[in-house]
Amino acid sequence: MANTERVGFIGLGIMGGPMASNILKAGFPLSVWNRSREKAMPLLEAGATLGASPQDVAAQSDIIITMVTASEDVRNGVLGAQGVIHGAAHGSVVVDMSTISPRVTREIGAALAAQGIHMLDAPVSGGDVGARNATLSIMVGGDADIVERVRPVFEAMGKKITHIGPHGAGQTCKLVNQILVVGNNMAMAEALVFAQRAGVDVAKVVEAVGGGAAGSWQLNNLGPRILRRDFAPGFTIRNQQKDLRLALEAADDVGLPLLNTATIHNLFRVLEADGLADEGTQALIKALEKLTGVTVEA
Amino acid sequence: MANTERVGFIGLGIMGGPMASNILKAGFPLSVWNRSREKAMPLLEAGATLGASPQDVAAQSDIIITMVTASEDVRNGVLGAQGVIHGAAHGSVVVDMSTISPRVTREIGAALAAQGIHMLDAPVSGGDVGARNATLSIMVGGDADIVERVRPVFEAMGKKITHIGPHGAGQTCKLVNQILVVGNNMAMAEALVFAQRAGVDVAKVVEAVGGGAAGSWQLNNLGPRILRRDFAPGFTIRNQQKDLRLALEAADDVGLPLLNTATIHNLFRVLEADGLADEGTQALIKALEKLTGVTVEA
Numbered sequence: 001m002a003n004t005e006r007v008g009f010i011g012l013g014i015m016g017g018p019m020a021s022n023i024l025k026a027g028f029p030l031s032v033w034n035r036s037r038e039k040a041m042p043l044l045e046a047g048a049t050l051g052a053s054p055q056d057v058a059a060q061s062d063i064i065i066t067m068v069t070a071s072e073d074v075r076n077g078v079l080g081a082q083g084v085i086h087g088a089a090h091g092s093v094v095v096d097m098s099t100i101s102p103r104v105t106r107e108i109g110a111a112l113a114a115q116g117i118h119m120l121d122a123p124v125s126g127g128d129v130g131a132r133n134a135t136l137s138i139m140v141g142g143d144a145d146i147v148e149r150v151r152p153v154f155e156a157m158g159k160k161i162t163h164i165g166p167h168g169a170g171q172t173c174k175l176v177n178q179i180l181v182v183g184n185n186m187a188m189a190e191a192l193v194f195a196q197r198a199g200v201d202v203a204k205v206v207e208a209v210g211g212g213a214a215g216s217w218q219l220n221n222l223g224p225r226i227l228r229r230d231f232a233p234g235f236t237i238r239n240q241q242k243d244l245r246l247a248l249e250a251a252d253d254v255g256l257p258l259l260n261t262a263t264i265h266n267l268f269r270v271l272e273a274d275g276l277a278d279e280g281t282q283a284l285i286k287a288l289e290k291l292t293g294v295t296v297e298a
Numbered sequence: 299m300a301n302t303e304r305v306g307f308i309g310l311g312i313m314g315g316p317m318a319s320n321i322l323k324a325g326f327p328l329s330v331w332n333r334s335r336e337k338a339m340p341l342l343e344a345g346a347t348l349g350a351s352p353q354d355v356a357a358q359s360d361i362i363i364t365m366v367t368a369s370e371d372v373r374n375g376v377l378g379a380q381g382v383i384h385g386a387a388h389g390s391v392v393v394d395m396s397t398i399s400p401r402v403t404r405e406i407g408a409a410l411a412a413q414g415i416h417m418l419d420a421p422v423s424g425g426d427v428g429a430r431n432a433t434l435s436i437m438v439g440g441d442a443d444i445v446e447r448v449r450p451v452f453e454a455m456g457k458k459i460t461h462i463g464p465h466g467a468g469q470t471c472k473l474v475n476q477i478l479v480v481g482n483n484m485a486m487a488e489a490l491v492f493a494q495r496a497g498v499d500v501a502k503v504v505e506a507v508g509g510g511a512a513g514s515w516q517l518n519n520l521g522p523r524i525l526r527r528d529f530a531p532g533f534t535i536r537n538q539q540k541d542l543r544l545a546l547e548a549a550d551d552v553g554l555p556l557l558n559t560a561t562i563h564n565l566f567r568v569l570e571a572d573g574l575a576d577e578g579t580q581a582l583i584k585a586l587e588k589l590t591g592v593t594v595e596a
Contacts, residue, residue, distance in 0.1 A: 184512070256492060
């Protein structure tokens with residue numbers, strides 16, 4: 001079956017690059033734009049078209065995907081000068097797959113709706129590995145018929161595609177995901193420091209408990225890295241902090257305390273102050289090690 | 299292969315009863331003792347012998363297992379009047395499978411060693427379901443040759459048997475397990491309250507994130523119960539609090555702060571004060587609900 005929807009892709013970073021590549025491989029006509037043009041080169045060689053601006057990409061596309069960093073990047077790319085809104089046709093769809101504020105995505109969606117342009121929020125989890133292997137989890141907010149229209153494009157990039165609810169619900173789901181991720185990370189860090197200080201073989205302990213009620217993705221995937229003192233990023237502290245700011249801001253919008261998440265955000269700040277923002281999130285344990293004088297090792 | 303080691307089992311509660319039953323089914327000669335005799339009846343009908351006291355059970359056994367509640371219960375059953383130590387033969391093995399203080403188990407082990415009696419600490423995880431189905435995880439501390447001698451008995455009760463290290467290491471591993479369990483539980487509680495307050499479909503969110511980096515046993519097993527408002531105990535708050543006291547005490551023994559675990563222990567206290575000690579640990583969310591006025595529902 002030919003894929004006839006024309007796709008535009010804005011933001012070809014560590015995530016967006018391989019995601020766009022998978023869309024092209026699935027047979028969609030693809031035009032792309034990135035602030036630095038070099039990152040587009042492999043896609044152009046594979047058959048994509050280079051747009052002159054987000055506006056230009058939008059003018060060539062039925063579905064326009066944005067995959068950038070922060071709320072303001074999405075706002076500028078979509079609503080700014082030469083932004084998507086100036087090129088997108090009535091009835092086209094903007095799909096923001098960045099992780100941004102649920103409030104900001106709803107504001108952008110309202111501006112687009114006033115021009116007859118649909119919007120979905122569709123943040124992802126699964127990291128750069130998931131982006132390359134097309135195994136991302138995609139959490140989608142928006143109207144059901146638009147979600148179904150875009151589903152073939154999602155399926156080119158991800159494995160688990162869940163329609164959570166109306167526009168903004170995808171971003172909220174991603175923030176729930178991040179609250180869980182850092183909470184499980186914190187539990188792991190505290191448990192491993194305790195194990196080390198209590199004098200047991202930490203690797204044996206991780207192996208003994210990881211498959212039961214104490215198990216988590218964080219423990220089973222990041223625990224072994226900590227034991228090797230491997231703090232290379234799967235996901236950086238810098239990006240984790242961006243997402244925690246969004247969660248704390250969204251909680252503040254509704255007057256909700258997030259005791260655990262706020263504490264963890266502050267512990268990550270200790271590490272940022274130590275110049276470790278570009279290490280992986282498993283380095284959270286270094287904040288507890290600093291507090292306690294314990295070093296966890298296999 | 300006939301199982302020729304004679305096993306004694308002391309403590310036939312919700313865990314000990316089915317564990318003793320599985321030992322009998324595996325073909326070991328079994329004698330038992332329990333404070334209230336009625337709980338021994340099904341085992342006696344299945345072929346076990348009733349001892350008159352822990353001392354009497356020990357006199358009939360090569361391997362004596364204790365499965366009771368608290369550190370002092372083990373101390374009394376092993377070292378007290380009519381305790382195991384007064385009946386156990388030189389070269390026999392006491393295996394305490396209760397969750398107790400690592401320090402106390404080492405003290406009891408030293409008293410037994412002075413009489414030429416071996417000791418292992420072998421706490422379990424997997425709950426009453428694991429006890430019935432012989433799928434417990436067993437975390438063992440003690441001398442390797444003694445662990446190997448007892449292994450066939452462990453294999454009658456559990457699926458994953460890990461020798462962590464010297465005597466006491468099994469209990470320490472169990473405390474690490476509990477620090478992880480409550481930390482992941484707390485992450486779940488905070489995330490679900492946020493999801494509810496932010497207005498998304500909490501069941502869809504749990505389904506969307508449970509298989510990825512946010513996933514944990516707690517979320518995948520207890521999350522759905524919370525959404526059904528099912529607070530029946532797999533493991534009670536009362537017992538969780540006992541284990542957290544042990545963890546905080548063991549941390550205090552070595553001068554280690556446990557920021558997260560101490561906070562969670564105090565949140566559980568809120569629920570104990572509300573008369574909820576016999577609800578399941580998933581009721582932790584009720585403490586956050588009380589703080590925030592949010593009620594999480596499917």
